[in-house]
Amino acid sequence: MKVHKGIRTGGRSARVQKAVHEAVHELLSSHDREALTVPMIAQMSGVTPSTIYRRWGDLPSLLADAALDRLRPDDDPVDTGALATDLKQFAEAYLDETGSELGKTMLRDVVASGDNGTTMRCAEIARCRLAVIVERAQKRGQWTPSVDQLVDGIIAPMTYRILFDRQPPTTKELFVMVDRCLIREKAEKPKD
Amino acid sequence: MKVHKGIRTGGRSARVQKAVHEAVHELLSSHDREALTVPMIAQMSGVTPSTIYRRWGDLPSLLADAALDRLRPDDDPVDTGALATDLKQFAEAYLDETGSELGKTMLRDVVASGDNGTTMRCAEIARCRLAVIVERAQKRGQWTPSVDQLVDGIIAPMTYRILFDRQPPTTKELFVMVDRCLIREKAEKPKD
Structure with a gap:
């Protein structure tokens, strides 16, 4: 296909x-x-x-x-003035699109298409939107994790739970994932 | 199906x-x-x-x-005497099974089956093996993250990269994921 x-x-x-x-x-x-x-x-x-x-x-x-x-809205992610809340708003909107029964079916269609171009475009959509948020935070002078770290820490566990578990994450669990990305990177920083 | x-x-x-x-x-x-x-x-x-x-x-x-x-070996995960190395050995073996072209096809078959029982059994296999490793560490008196945190931090990003990105993670990237699970939980601990 x-x-x-x-x-x-x-x-x-x-x-x-x-x-x-x-x-x-x-x-x-x-x-x-x-x-x-x-x-x-x-x-x-x-x-x-x-x-x-x-x-x-x-x-x-x-x-x-x-x-x-459906996953590629026309507008940039909302600018709330801070990295953590920008990420939470985006993550919640992404969960809205993918966490419903219809959203799960869409993700499944993307994987089942068996076409690497399609699955990579799906990853690229999330990555591009996270890049906008990260760049915005850097312009504010805030320290940020890398886009890859945010994909690993937010998009990947959300998608895994939707595709493999019975339940998508709750909003609360999602926000814990966001906070962890920020906490953990701070904890790693002194090691650099 | x-x-x-x-x-x-x-x-x-x-x-x-x-x-x-x-x-x-x-x-x-x-x-x-x-x-x-x-x-x-x-x-x-x-x-x-x-x-x-x-x-x-x-x-x-x-x-x-x-x-x-294929994902359900007969033996328990190898006991290396320490949590970090137990997790790394298991993660590397799991990557061997799922990160090849054949492994990716297998994961895709599981998702494409559209059957929640099948996808959940897939998640359950990883969860059970992680539970053995966590329990073993706790018996040694070591502090451990929860099994869910390990699924979110290791299995989910590995699976997401295999299914959605062009490349599975390298062994080095995988070990960084394991280390992050352990670092981040330590960083969160004082907050309890």
């Missing part, structure tokens, strides 16, 4: 992508995921099934691509 | 499971995963395809079940 990776901006291609992604999200909110078909999505988005097959290859790849779209 | 969850011990049932799992592992070592079929596995293990369908439901569920079997 392969997801189309090129970024096409503007024109018919962008309109098709937007319409098809919107149709997927709307259908997923009203139908059981197993009930979705390519012709159904084509009809709702006003394109032909062959357009979908040509662009996305198959249904699982389209679902994975649409899932990533 | 559902994986048979009951534990049947001894007799024909156990023999069937062992033969079928062994056939899957042997075929996976010599064939491309996509080339595997139920009749092929049935022939190699000396059972009928209908036995496999009755017991495992479908091929993805059988592959997920066989994958879990």
